[in-house]
Amino acid sequence: MCGIVGYIGPRETAKVLIEGLKRLEYRGYDSAGIAIFNQGKVEIRRKEGKLIKLEELIGEETFDGKVGIGHTRWATHGRPSDENAHPHKAGRVAVVHNGIIENYLSLKEILKSKGHIFTSETDTEIISHLIDEFIQEGNSSLDAVRIALDKIKGSYALGILIEGDERSLLAAKKESPLVVGIGEGEYFIASDVPAVLPYTKNFIFMEDGEIALLSAEGVKVFNVKGEEVSKEPKRVNWNSLMAEKGGYKHFMLKEIFEQPRAVIDTIRGRLSEEKGDAVLENVHFAPTFLKKMKRVSLIACGTSYHAALIGKFLIEEFCRIPVEPDIGSEFRYRNPIVGESNLLIAISQSGETADTLAALREAKRKGTTTLAICNVVESSLAREADQVIYTHAGPEIGVASTKTFVTQLVILFLLALHMGRELGILSKEEGKALIEELVRVPHLMEEMLKASNQVSKIARKYLHARDFLYLGRGINYPIALEGALKLKEISYVHAEGYPAGEMKHGPIALIDREMPVVVLATKNEVYEKVISNIEEVKAREGMVIALASPSDREIVHKVDDVIFIPETIPSLTPILLTIPLQLLAYYMADFKGTDVDQPRNLAKSVTVE
Ligand code: M6R
Numbered sequence: 001m002c003g004i005v006g007y008i009g010p011r012e013t014a015k016v017l018i019e020g021l022k023r024l025e026y027r028g029y030d031s032a033g034i035a036i037f038n039q040g041k042v043e044i045r046r047k048e049g050k051l052i053k054l055e056e057l058i059g060e061e062t063f064d065g066k067v068g069i070g071h072t073r074w075a076t077h078g079r080p081s082d083e084n085a086h087p088h089k090a091g092r093v094a095v096v097h098n099g100i101i102e103n104y105l106s107l108k109e110i111l112k113s114k115g116h117i118f119t120s121e122t123d124t125e126i127i128s129h130l131i132d133e134f135i136q137e138g139n140s141s142l143d144a145v146r147i148a149l150d151k152i153k154g155s156y157a158l159g160i161l162i163e164g165d166e167r168s169l170l171a172a173k174k175e176s177p178l179v180v181g182i183g184e185g186e187y188f189i190a191s192d193v194p195a196v197l198p199y200t201k202n203f204i205f206m207e208d209g210e211i212a213l214l215s216a217e218g219v220k221v222f223n224v225k226g227e228e229v230s231k232e233p234k235r236v237n238w239n240s241l242m243a244e245k246g247g248y249k250h251f252m253l254k255e256i257f258e259q260p261r262a263v264i265d266t267i268r269g270r271l272s273e274e275k276g277d278a279v280l281e282n283v284h285f286a287p288t289f290l291k292k293m294k295r296v297s298l299i300a301c302g303t304s305y306h307a308a309l310i311g312k313f314l315i316e317e318f319c320r321i322p323v324e325p326d327i328g329s330e331f332r333y334r335n336p337i338v339g340e341s342n343l344l345i346a347i348s349q350s351g352e353t354a355d356t357l358a359a360l361r362e363a364k365r366k367g368t369t370t371l372a373i374c375n376v377v378e379s380s381l382a383r384e385a386d387q388v389i390y391t392h393a394g395p396e397i398g399v400a401s402t403k404t405f406v407t408q409l410v411i412l413f414l415l416a417l418h419m420g421r422e423l424g425i426l427s428k429e430e431g432k433a434l435i436e437e438l439v440r441v442p443h444l445m446e447e448m449l450k451a452s453n454q455v456s457k458i459a460r461k462y463l464h465a466r467d468f469l470y471l472g473r474g475i476n477y478p479i480a481l482e483g484a485l486k487l488k489e490i491s492y493v494h495a496e497g498y499p500a501g502e503m504k505h506g507p508i509a510l511i512d513r514e515m516p517v518v519v520l521a522t523k524n525e526v527y528e529k530v531i532s533n534i535e536e537v538k539a540r541e542g543m544v545i546a547l548a549s550p551s552d553r554e555i556v557h558k559v560d561d562v563i564f565i566p567e568t569i570p571s572l573t574p575i576l577l578t579i580p581l582q583l584l585a586y587y588m589a590d591f592k593g594t595d596v597d598q599p600r601n602l603a604k605s606v607t608v609e
Contacts, residue, residue: 001074001603002086002098003027004178005195006159008067008169008214009186017070018055020188020195023243025051026251026397026597026604027098027191028074031085034058035094037065037166042094046071046085050598066216067169069159069189071096074603077104078121088125090116091132092163097124098191099155099176100608107151127152131160141165145172145211146226155607157206159189169214173206176607177352177379180204180212180219182233187214192376193236194243194395202233205378236377242394250596252398252490256582257449260442262403263575265392266410267438276431277421278414282387289369290422293343297336297368298325299359300347301606303401303485307347307373307408309478310574314412317571318420318434328355329609331362338368345371345415349396349404350605351379358609360384373411375404389415398597399604400490402582405482406445406575413438413571437569441576444566448579451563455580458545458561459587462516468493469507469542470581471500472520473530479574480520483581490599491589500533511542518584519559520577523549524570534558545584547577 003024007016017034025032032054033046043063047053051072071086077100078084087094101107104123107130112118116129130151134144141162149156155175162170171178171189181188181196181203188196189212193203206212209224221231248254272279296315298308308325315323326336328346332355338344344363348356351374360370360381372385375393382388391407417434420426426434462468468487472480481497488495498507500519511517517537521530535558537544544559549567556562563580565573589596 001028001076001605001607003072003191003195004069004096004098004157004159004189005191006069006169006171006189006214007186008216009183010066011186013065013068014058014063016199017068018051019198020190021051021070021072023195023397024191025072026399028072028603029598030075030080031073031082032071033085033087034068034070035087035089035096035161036063036068037161038063040163040166042089042161042163044087044089044094046082046087048080048082048085065166067161067166069094069096069161069169076100076608077123084120084122086124088120088122088128090125090128092135093128093132094161095124095128095131096159097127098157098607099174101126101152101156102154103152123154127156127158131162135162141168141170142211142213142222143226145170146222146224149174149211150224157191167215171206171212171214173210174208175380178206180206180214182219185216187219189214193238194397197238197243201236203236204231204233234378238394243397249590250398250586252400252402252586252596255396255398255402256579256586258394259403259406259579260445260449262393262407263410263442263445265394266407267414268392270414271435271439273432273435276428276435278418280389280414280418283371283389283415283418284387285422290419292341293321294341296321296323297331297338297342297344297363298323298347299328299331299344299356301328301353301355303405303482304347304349304356304408306478306482306485307405307412309481310409310475311345311347311412311416313475314416314571315419318416318426319423320425326359328353328359331359336362338363338366340367342368343371344368345373346381346385347373347408348381349375349401351376351381352605352607354607354609357381357384373408375407399599399602400486400585406578409575410438437572440568441572444568444576445579447566448576451580452583454563455583456587458563459584459591461561462543462545463588463591465514465516466494467510467515468495469510469515469517470495470497471503471517471530471533472497473500473526474524475570475574476520476522476577479577479581480518482578483518483584486582486585487588489602490585490596491592491594492600493588500530503533503536508536508540511537511540513541513543516543516545518545518581519547521546521548521552521555522565522573522577523552524573531558547580
């Protein structure tokens with residue numbers, strides 16, 4: 001949660017900071033603020049509410065300083081308010097922070113007894129006081145930061161300005177993401193790469209315990225002992241247009257329409273049609289590991305967890321190995337049974353989700369081989385897992401996951417195919433047939449997107465419904481969960497996803513003529529069963545929106561609305577079913593006038609428990 005940015009260089013600092021914060025606003029939008037050196041003093045402007053409020057506050061004001069830091073907040077300690085907005089300043093030290101300081105209350109008491117006066121309810125404020133305390137004792141800026149951080153327990157990505165040292169910007173990282181952008185005579189810090197992509201593609205990815213010292217002359221990185229460490233910048237291949245709306249009304253809509261491209265990029269270079277296998281560049285299992293493997297655990301949160309549920313079907317079908325999907329926050333506290341004969345796959349768009357990361361660490365501690373599926377390059381999860389496969393979805397700005405979800409499904413399909421081939425469960429011919437079908441998917445997705453007008457009309461028709469039920473069976477059931485989650489999070493309409501066969505055990509009591517039921521009814525081995533569930537809903541006067549196969553002309557007479565899903569094999573159908581459900585949620589939200597890209601109370605990357 002929260003986004004931080006910092007700049008040192010010749011450009012107009014406030015502008016660079018505000019532009020960076022616009023790209024980070026998806027991480028939190030309870031308040032925003034900047035701090036800039038102005039004639040040796042740190043000037044702070046901060047405001048509760050979205051970034052636009054801060055822009056209004058700054059208005060035409062200009063700052064001549066060439067060094068600054070900025071913050072966009074997702075509140076944890078202290079309600080959203082001007083006082084709790086970052087940057088926080090104490091004495092000569094101004095700080096922006098993403099993370100949580102666990103021992104802030106005890107530190108606060110110690111600092112208060114030394115005469116420090118606090119003006120906010122945040123945990124962050126103690127950091128500025130603590131560093132100021134060590135500055136006052138005569139330490140250099142770097143040493144003051146180092147000594148202060150040694151006293152702190154918790155997670156942080158920090159940007160720090162110290163009056164008296166106005167030619168420097170300091171940054172530090174522990175368990176919260178932080179990158180340093182390297183430009184031509186200008187340098188940046190940010191919570192993620194897209195924030196400063198318009199200015200540079202070269203980045204240093206900070207490690208836990210490192211402190212960066214940025215000056216007009218360059219960047220130096222130090223370890224906790226204050227020794228300089230050598231860091232090679234890496235070049236990223238994202239471009240800044242990927243983080244623009246490109247004419248769409250919302251990022252979410254753009255990202256839905258980008259999905260065929262995202263899938264092509266994710267597949268590119270990863271198929272060997274000749275061998276009937278997937279080529280996963282970073283995946284290398286020890287020769288007997290897969291044969292001896294007893295179980296696969298799939299760990300994730302939110303939408304990524306729905307991908308994990310689909311992964312169970314794919315891996316069990318292609319590899320005949322038992323798979324246990326788990327929610328990160330449940331797995332980590334359960335004393336999970338994992339170890340050397342297990343593979344744990346952690347799935348996360350951001351690679352920074354606290355619960356997923358903690359689950360991975362717990363599994364590693366127990367000797368489990370781990371693999372991460374991430375979208376954000378060099379994220380914590382990507383670095384901590386034994387192996388990583390990246391989804392090449394590009395930056396996702398809308399808080400609702402869309403293109404990153406479908407690309408996770410593609411990676412799980414490729415991984416299951418590869419493991420199935422390695423294990424000898426899938427023959428070369430079967431592998432080739434699966435690949436043949438997979439390469440058709442981007443084209444089928446384009447076809448699916450053509451239904452957007454129809455979906456928008458359906459959204460208008462059911463706009464006043466207060467509750468929705470989503471039903472699916474087998475591999476389509478997780479898509480029912482995903483459809484319901486999308487609707488809830490962006491349109492604030494209550495929705496439940498259910499396995500269709502479970503309806504009669506409870507949810508059927510909810511059905512009446514006010515209740516739209518979205519049924520995933522594509523042709524597969526459980527199709528007849530799903531049709532029976534539709535009959536049960538209609539018998540109770542429920543309204544049914546069916547997602548069906550184009551060959552199914554009968555269904556038109558049974559339901560209120562039908563969206564046809566292009567035909568493919570059942571293991572790839574979830575990718576196509578996802579699109580109309582994303583669009584349904586999107587149009588419902590847009591018609592209701594909610595904040596589609598930044599829904600209330602949410603943040604893109606949940607780096608707190
Ligand atoms: O970055 P991650 O994939 O680990 O994020 C997990 C969830 O927080 C995320 O999928 C969340 O549920 C989305 N808002 C769903 O659209």
